[in-house]
Amino acid sequence: MEQVLRPIYQERASFPETLGVILVEKRCKGDPVTDTFDAILLIITADEEIPIFTKHYTDGHEKAAMHVISEKQLKKWLLLGSQRKVVDWLFYGRVYFDRNEFVENLRREMQEYPFYGRKMKMGLELSKLVRGYIEGKTFFEQGNYMDAYHHVVKSLHHLARLAVIETGLFPEVTVWSQVKKIDPSIYKLYEELITSEEPLEKRLELLFLASEFFIHHRTADGARHIMDVLATKELWTIQELHEHEEARMYSIDLEVYIEFLIDKGFIQVVQSESKNELIFHRDYRVE
Known part of the structure; x- marks a missing residue:
């Protein structure tokens, strides 16, 4: 497949806007990291007109996918952690073209973490962890244990990613292998949830207690991160936070996250008059 793809990536490498070309080959049959394709051709470009452009190829026996990704889109994915397989492609793919050491510098930045906002990534993972915990506990208290289990597994995954980010590393596709070395207590918690022979209700009860601690x-x-954002001015409406370039990254988790931080004493609620004398506006600030 590499030989078949060579003319394609050679042509792309000749484009002045192409920053890097990476080839990722499958490591096992049906490899999910390559979306079950035999090879992935990742092309990073400075052209922002089309953030994502994809083509599929076959030589009659094997199949390959080409993804042309703008630098801006790629860095957004890395910041939000929304495309974990891309991290794997960047770290472990073979670099066939690297304009001005773009890919090499990107890998270094990913490892050292200054550019991709370690504080923001920790905040994003914490917000998702909090939502998963709250939703899971609500289902648990209602006696819906299978639904609670689903949300708890999701929240534990965000806890694992948060633990990895704390150490300055980048969460990979195999995040639990990382966590087993970095924080065995979190790994043990996950292991107990999925392998214990205790009744599901008992497992969930113990896990919620441990999650509160973590x-x-x-x-x-x-x-x-969100505290730094709030500190940039005296008072915020929730709409202003939704429109803020960095705060809006929290997306649907923003409001439940704000309420959680109010409950924990990190954020203060400020009431201000509205047109209706029976109700107040609810704004937010930090000391």
Whole structure:
């Protein structure tokens, strides 16, 4: 497949806007990292006109996918952690073209973490962790244990990613392999949830108690990013936060995250008069 793809990536490498060309080959049959394709051709471009452009190829026996990704889109994915397979492609793919060491510098930045906003990534993972915990506990208290289990597994995954980010590493596709080395206590918690022979209700009950501990000890560091945003001016409406370039990255988790931080004493609520004398506006600030 590499030989078949060579003319394609050679042509793309000749384009002045192409920053890097990476080839990723499957490591096993049906490899999910390559979306079950035999090869992935990742092309990073400075052209922002089309953020994502994809083509599929076959030589009659094997199949390949070409993804042309703008630098801006790629960095957004890396910041939000929304395309974990791309991290794997960048770290482990073979670099066939690297204009001005763009890919090499990107890999270094990913490892050292200054550019991709470690504080923001911690905040994003904490917000998702909090939502998963709250939703899971609500289902648990209603006696809907399978639904609670689903949300708890999701929240544990965000806890694992948060633990990896805390150490300055980048969460990979195999995040639990990372966590097993970085924080065995979180790995053990996950292992107990999915392998224990205790009744599901008992497993969930113990896990919620442990999750409270983990969340409590990570809130101050995880909340640092949103607190820095709030500190840039005296008072915020929720709409202003939704429109803020960085705060809006929290997306649907923003409001439940703000309420969680109010409950924990990190954010203050300020009431201001509205046109209706029976109701007040609810704004937010930090000291």
